[in-house]
Amino acid sequence: MTVTLSDVAARARVSPATVSRVLNGNYPVAAATRERVLRAVDELDYVLNGPASSLAAATSDLVGILVNDIADPFFGIMAGAAQTEIGGQEGAVAPESGRQSTGAAGTAGGTAGTATATGGAAGSMAGTVGAASPVGAGRVAGRAGSEKLAVVCNTGGSPERELTYLTLLQRQRAAAVVLTGGALEDPGHIEAMTTKLAKLADAGTRVVLCGRPPLPGSDAAVAALAFDNRGGARRLTEHLLALGHRRIGYVAGPAERTTTRHRLEGHREALAAAGVPEARDAQGRPLTVHGPYTRDAGYTATLELLSRAPELTAVVAANDTVALGACAAVRERGLRIPADVSVAGFDDLPFSVDAVPALTTVRLPLHEAGARAGRLAMGTEAPPPGGVATIGAELKARESTAAPRQA
Amino acid sequence: MTVTLSDVAARARVSPATVSRVLNGNYPVAAATRERVLRAVDELDYVLNGPASSLAAATSDLVGILVNDIADPFFGIMAGAAQTEIGGQEGAVAPESGRQSTGAAGTAGGTAGTATATGGAAGSMAGTVGAASPVGAGRVAGRAGSEKLAVVCNTGGSPERELTYLTLLQRQRAAAVVLTGGALEDPGHIEAMTTKLAKLADAGTRVVLCGRPPLPGSDAAVAALAFDNRGGARRLTEHLLALGHRRIGYVAGPAERTTTRHRLEGHREALAAAGVPEARDAQGRPLTVHGPYTRDAGYTATLELLSRAPELTAVVAANDTVALGACAAVRERGLRIPADVSVAGFDDLPFSVDAVPALTTVRLPLHEAGARAGRLAMGTEAPPPGGVATIGAELKARESTAAPRQA
DNA sequence: CTGTTAGCGCTTTCAT
DNA sequence: ATGAAAGCGCTAACAG
Numbered sequence: 134m135t136v137t138l139s140d141v142a143a144r145a146r147v148s149p150a151t152v153s154r155v156l157n158g159n160y161p162v163a164a165a166t167r168e169r170v171l172r173a174v175d176e177l178d179y180v181l182n183g184p185a186s187s188l189a190a191a192t193s194d195l196v197g198i199l200v201n202d203i204a205d206p207f208f209g210i211m212a213g214a215a216q217t218e219i220g221g222q223e224g225a226v227a228p229e230s231g232r233q234s235t236g237a238a239g240t241a242g243g244t245a246g247t248a249t250a251t252g253g254a255a256g257s258m259a260g261t262v263g264a265a266s267p268v269g270a271g272r273v274a275g276r277a278g279s280e281k282l283a284v285v286c287n288t289g290g291s292p293e294r295e296l297t298y299l300t301l302l303q304r305q306r307a308a309a310v311v312l313t314g315g316a317l318e319d320p321g322h323i324e325a326m327t328t329k330l331a332k333l334a335d336a337g338t339r340v341v342l343c344g345r346p347p348l349p350g351s352d353a354a355v356a357a358l359a360f361d362n363r364g365g366a367r368r369l370t371e372h373l374l375a376l377g378h379r380r381i382g383y384v385a386g387p388a389e390r391t392t393t394r395h396r397l398e399g400h401r402e403a404l405a406a407a408g409v410p411e412a413r414d415a416q417g418r419p420l421t422v423h424g425p426y427t428r429d430a431g432y433t434a435t436l437e438l439l440s441r442a443p444e445l446t447a448v449v450a451a452n453d454t455v456a457l458g459a460c461a462a463v464r465e466r467g468l469r470i471p472a473d474v475s476v477a478g479f480d481d482l483p484f485s486v487d488a489v490p491a492l493t494t495v496r497l498p499l500h501e502a503g504a505r506a507g508r509l510a511m512g513t514e515a516p517p518p519g520g521v522a523t524i525g526a527e528l529k530a531r532e533s534t535a536a537p538r539q540a
Numbered sequence: 541m542t543v544t545l546s547d548v549a550a551r552a553r554v555s556p557a558t559v560s561r562v563l564n565g566n567y568p569v570a571a572a573t574r575e576r577v578l579r580a581v582d583e584l585d586y587v588l589n590g591p592a593s594s595l596a597a598a599t600s601d602l603v604g605i606l607v608n609d610i611a612d613p614f615f616g617i618m619a620g621a622a623q624t625e626i627g628g629q630e631g632a633v634a635p636e637s638g639r640q641s642t643g644a645a646g647t648a649g650g651t652a653g654t655a656t657a658t659g660g661a662a663g664s665m666a667g668t669v670g671a672a673s674p675v676g677a678g679r680v681a682g683r684a685g686s687e688k689l690a691v692v693c694n695t696g697g698s699p700e701r702e703l704t705y706l707t708l709l710q711r712q713r714a715a716a717v718v719l720t721g722g723a724l725e726d727p728g729h730i731e732a733m734t735t736k737l738a739k740l741a742d743a744g745t746r747v748v749l750c751g752r753p754p755l756p757g758s759d760a761a762v763a764a765l766a767f768d769n770r771g772g773a774r775r776l777t778e779h780l781l782a783l784g785h786r787r788i789g790y791v792a793g794p795a796e797r798t799t800t801r802h803r804l805e806g807h808r809e810a811l812a813a814a815g816v817p818e819a820r821d822a823q824g825r826p827l828t829v830h831g832p833y834t835r836d837a838g839y840t841a842t843l844e845l846l847s848r849a850p851e852l853t854a855v856v857a858a859n860d861t862v863a864l865g866a867c868a869a870v871r872e873r874g875l876r877i878p879a880d881v882s883v884a885g886f887d888d889l890p891f892s893v894d895a896v897p898a899l900t901t902v903r904l905p906l907h908e909a910g911a912r913a914g915r916l917a918m919g920t921e922a923p924p925p926g927g928v929a930t931i932g933a934e935l936k937a938r939e940s941t942a943a944p945r946q947a
Numbered sequence: 948c949t950g951t952t953a954g955c956g957c958t959t960t961c962a963t
Numbered sequence: 964a965t966g967a968a969a970g971c972g973c974t975a976a977c978a979g
Contacts, residue, residue, distance in 0.1 A: 135743070137972060148950045153974060163948060178739075183711035184594035185972035188955050193591060194708075203623070203692065204616035213610045216694045220701065282708040284691030285610065287623045294627065301601075301689045304590035332587075336542065428890060457894045483835060487864045489896035544956060555966045560958060570964060592956035595971050 136179045145173035156181065187306055192337065196283045196510055197302040198311045199295060203287040205426070205454065206482050211313050211343060211503035212285045218507025219283035219309075281308060281511065290387075290425075292322045299329050302338070309339035309510035313503070315392030316345050327351045343506035344497075346391055347521050356509045356516040358502050358524055362392055362479075365495035365526025366399025369449065369477055372493070372528055374403060377536050378447040378475065380412045382438040383421040384431055384459055386451035393451065396479060397421070400449060414441040426451055431458025439466050439474075446474060446537035453478035453485045453494055460488065460533070471535035481529050490532035497526055543586045552580035563588065594713055599744065603690045603917055604709040605718045606702060610694040612833070612861065613889050618720050618750060618910035619692045625914025626690035688715060688918065697794075697832075699729045706736050709745070716746035716917035720910075722799030723752050734758045750913035751904075753798055754928050763916045763923035765909050765931055769799055769886075772902035772933025773806025776856065776884055779900070779935055781810060784943045785854040785882065787819045789845040790828040791838050791866055793858035800858065803886060804828070807856060821848040833858055838865025846873050846881075853881060853944035860885035860892045860901055867895065867940070878942035888936050897939035904933055 142149040147166060154160040155170045162170075173179075187193040196219050200208035286302075288294040295317075302310055310333060316326075330340050330353040342348075342357035373381055383400060386393035404411055412420040420442055424430030431450050438445060439462065448463070450456035456478030463474045470476050470490055478485060481496035502524055508514035549556040554573060561567040562577045569577075580586075594600040603626050607615035693709075695701040702724075709717055717740060723733075737747050737760035749755075749764035780788055790807060793800035811818055819827040827849055831837030838857050845852060846869065855870065857863035863885030870881045877883050877897055885892060888903035909931050915921035 135972095138974095139972085149973075150951080150975080151949060154949085157974085161948065166949080180707065180739075181711050182595070182713070182972050183708075184591040184600060184713060185955095186711075186974075187591035188589070188595050188957085189972075189974040191955070191974090195712075197691070202616075203610070203620045204613050206611050206613060206616070209609075209611035209613070209616050213694050213696070216610070217696065220694075220704075280704075280708070282693075282705075282712070284604070284693055286689075286691055287620050287627075289620070289624065297627075297687075298689075300587065301590075301687070304588050304593075305602075305689070306589070306591060332585075428894065457891060461894050484864060484891050487835065487868050488894075542956095545958095546956085556957075557959075557967080558965060561965085564958085568964065573964080589956050592971095593958075595973085596956075596958040598958095598971070 135182075136177045137182070138179075141170065141173045141177055141179050144177060145170045191306065193306045193308060194281045195302065195305050195307045196281050196309045196311070197298065197307050198283060198285040199288055199298055199313060200285055201288055201290045201314045202426070203285065206484075207452065207454075207480055207499065208313055210482075210499040211506070214500045214503030215311055215313075215343070215507035215510065216283040216285065218504045218513075219281050219511055283507070292317050292319065292325075296322075296325055296329060299326075299333065303329070303333055303336065306336065307333075307338050309341065311341045311343055311506050311510050312345055313343045313506070314345060315386075315390040316348075318389045318391060318394065323348065327353070330354065339510055339512065341506050341509045343502055344392075344499075344524075346395075352520065354520065356506075357521045358506055358509075358517075359521060360392075360497050360502070360524050361526045362395035363399035363402070365479065365497070365528070366396040366449075367403045368399075368526075368528045369479070369493075369495050370400045370403035371407070372530055373447050373449070373475065373477065373534060374407045374409060376475070376534060379409055379537075380442065380445050381420075381447045381449060382412060382435070382442065382445045384434040384438070384448060384450045384455055385421055385423045386426050386455070388423045393423070396451065412442065412445065420445065424451075424455075426454060428454050428458040428461075431455030432462045433458070435459040435462035436465070439463070439468075447534070448474060448476050450476065450478050452480045453482045453492060456485075456492055456494070456533075457488065460492075470533055473538055475534040475537070477534055486531070488533070493531045493534040494529050495526045496529050498524060542589075543584045544589070545586075548577065548580045548584055548586050551584060552577045598713065600713045600715060601688045602709065602712050602714045603688050603716045603718070604705065604714050605690060605692040606695055606705055606720060607692055608695055608697045608721045609833070610692065613891075614833075614859065614861075614887055614906065615720055617889075617906040618913070621907045621910030622718055622720075622750070622914035622917070623690040623692065625911045625920075626688050626918055690914070699724050699726065699732075703729075703732055703736060706733075706740065710736070710740055710743065713743065714740075714745050716748065718748045718750055718913050718917050719752055720750045720913070721752060722793075722797040723755075725796045725798060725801065730755065734760070737761065746917055746919065748913050748916045750909055751799075751906075751931075753802075759927065761927065763913075764928045765913055765916075765924075766928060767799075767904050767909070768930050768933045769802035770806035770809070772886065772904070772935070773803040774810045775806075775933075775935045776886070776900075776902050777807045777810035778814070779937055780854050780856070780882065780884065780941060781814045781816060783882070783941060786816055786944075787849065787852050788827075788854045788856060789819060789842070789849065789852045791841040791845070791855060791857045791862055792828055792830045793833050793862070795830045800830070803858065819849065819852065827852065831858075831862075833861060835861050835865040835868075838862030839869045840865070842866040842869035843872070846870070846875075854884070854941070855881060856884050857886065859887045860889045860899060863892075863899055863901070863940075864895065867899075877940055880945055882941040882944070884941055893938070895940070900938045900941040901936050902933045903936050905931060 138149045138152050142152045152170050155162045155167045198212050200212050286298040327348050334353040340354040342354050344360050346359045347357040422434040424434050448459050450459045459476050468474050478492050478494040481494045485492040485494050545556045545559050549559045559577050562569050562574045605619050607619050693705040734755050741760040747761045749761050751767050753766045754764040829841040831841050855866050857866045866883050875881050885899050885901040888901045892899040892901050
């Protein structure tokens with residue numbers, strides 16, 4: 134029924150071992166023989182059996198990328214960059230795909246579309262498409278071990294799912310695992326993660342942390358790329374303080390997440406350095422509210438903050454998405470941004486520059502970080518000294534922040 | 541070195557076959573024996589060897605979800621929903637994850653955080669985390685075949701990568717494959733895809749299309765969930781026409797994509813039905829510009845449209861992301877939205893309601909569609925009659941559209 | 948450079 | 964209800 138290696142071998146009149154060798158390209162094979170084998174592969178439309186191959190070789194070409202929320206561009210950008218780096222560059226034209234300057238085909242007879250910006254890519258796509266006929270299967274099978282299958286796994290922020298995915302990946306003998314985003318600070322979970330990652334590392338799986346600090350006391354990870362959340366947050370609050378703000382509300386992310394804690398710490402550092410006490414309401418409760426990294430959480434929390442302390446002149450949000458909700462809340466209260474209340478975010482996601490007013494935020498090089506993590510996972514790039522690299526976070530002061538109303 | 545099935549069998553004093561049976565739970569095993577085996581599994585911290593298992597059983601628990609752009613929430617939302625449906629619901633608290641009403645742990649001593657909205661989830665997370673100790677490995681290994689590994693693969697819109705991923709998944713003998721988003725209409729690619737999907741189906745892989753029309757003349761797919769892009773686009777343009785617009789610019793998506801074509805067709809249907817000719821510039825060229833589904837494409841294209849035809853009173857964008865860029869361009873031209881120019885999008889992504897002014901768009905039930913696709917992939921839900929279901933698209937008229945300046 | 952020979956670790960009849 | 968044995972399809976020594 135299904136074509137196997139020996140079928141190919143028989144057709145090419147060589148031994149199975151030889152076929153395996155040309156397919157893996159990791160062993161010298163006579164050019165003539167290789168030709169014959171390749172032809173047989175194409176003719177029979179042979180597709181390598183992954184499980185069999187992985188079993189025999191005790192390794193697989195699976196690379197897992199774990200994200201907390203796949204619907205959040207924060208993760209999508211990192212994961213996409215990593216995946217591009219891992220999955221091969223052949224057709225990696227992601228942001229340009231489909232760009233075209235001629236009219237639409239078929240029914241779109243009247244579409245004399247004009248190139249938007251960079252034109253001229255018109256024919257290239259059709260060309261490459263043509264080359265990707267069914268022969269593609271052979272081509273791919275023929276590729277050397279470099280053909281990794283980069284996949285992203287969505288934990289939804291759930292610690293159990295994180296562990297479950299790690300186990301599943303471990304089962305598959307994954308070549309590498311990239312963990313993105315902040316980690317949960319629950320002791321039990323940290324311990325479970327440490328154990329699990331150590332096991333993965335033992336089994337030869339490369340572990341890379343991206344946008345996440347190294348696990349305390351663990352060296353299982355090949356490398357950790359940590360964002361300078363603390364520094365970025367500090368600079369952001371310094372910016373607000375410089376503008377003259379003294380009563381700043383803070384819509385934090387979920388408690389027990391490293392990202393949340395670091396950003397909060399940076400915020401407090403700036404306050405402390407300036408000798409400004411943390412904002413509190415009439416009851417003396419700090420004006421810091423925790424919630425998930427969602428637009429709705431930002432909305433609700435900001436409404437609450439504004440009720441508890443109408444004298445607030447600025448709201449710092451856990452990230453840009455939360456800031457969007459914060460803006461909506463401020464507006465709903467009939468207040469202007471930034472005239473009445475300044476609002477700031479974090480991450481500098483693509484939509485932030487288009488917000489009205491443009492959102493002041495802290496830029497994280499998500500794409501670069503993801504790409505680097507991908508290379509680290511591939512073993513293409515050397516790990517940073519000490520296994521840990523801190524990635525800078527740059528303040529982006531825009532229109533959503535200004536001097537307070539009564540400076 | 542690594543623990544195998546027979547190690548477990550030896551420790552439990554049973555045969556490997558028995559261990560396999562309790563692990564797969566698909567065969568009667570005495571309760572006492574099962575207990576013994578499960579204990580051995582935990583004690584030895586055994587993790588099933590996926591490749592070996594897949595090889596022997598000729599199936600795997602891998603489910604691939606292909607997306608065109610993982611950084612785009614349009615795909616993230618569908619993929620996340622599908623993955624949740626497939627990956628098991630245990631910790632599926634995605635949007636609520638980390639919600640917490642108590643202060644941050646550790647250094648966050650002063651954070652008397654207040655619950656944002658729904659509170660009370662404080663202790664539950666820690667509880668579940670505690671249960672997810674290393675024993676988790678055993679738990680997972682013990683689960684019946686239901687434990688699928690749902691992974692998302694980012695094609696970046698490249699037809700080669702699409703085919704490559706399909707081949708890679710074919711190699712892994714994937715249990716199912718979900719293709720999301722519009723398809724490329726290139727004949728060569730369609731043929732290659734048809735062949736490839738037929739092969740996957742032959743090999744027992746379930747193929748599901750989500751947000752994509754069925755392949756012409758192919759019945760490889762278990763089911764196709766198609767969005768009513770044409771109908772949605774028609775209603776959107778009807779809305780604009782009803783408002784009084786007669787000169788409407790159109791920023792289309794990449795040509796040769798089904799989504800692009802259908803939306804454009806719906807737009808033209810509405811125009812034709814109202815007897816309104818397609819807008820053209822002084823040179824008689826249609827005011828339709830093609831470009832990728834990106835913010836920048838929308839920005840550039842709109843700038844061009846506005847130059848070529850300053851008398852435009854409305855701009856319809858390929859989707860919300862493109863619309864964001866269109867808004868930026870309109871504003872840069874010193875024009876007001878919607879007073880001078882109305883702008884509309886498509887998809888109703890989360891950020892659209894927060895745009896200023898709130899974006900008029902067409903709502904696509906992305907989450908529902910993704911979840912349904914996930915169930916279809918799992919075989920949990922019966923395919924729609926005929927294998928094809930059309931999913932409605934609802935007009936969301938908001939503030940970014942209004943009567944033209946000189947009605 | 949190529950063929951031979953053993954397994955990799957698990958599932959699954961077929962017995963018992 | 965459990966055990967024994969035969970592979971699943973491929974890779975990796977080891978010869979030659």
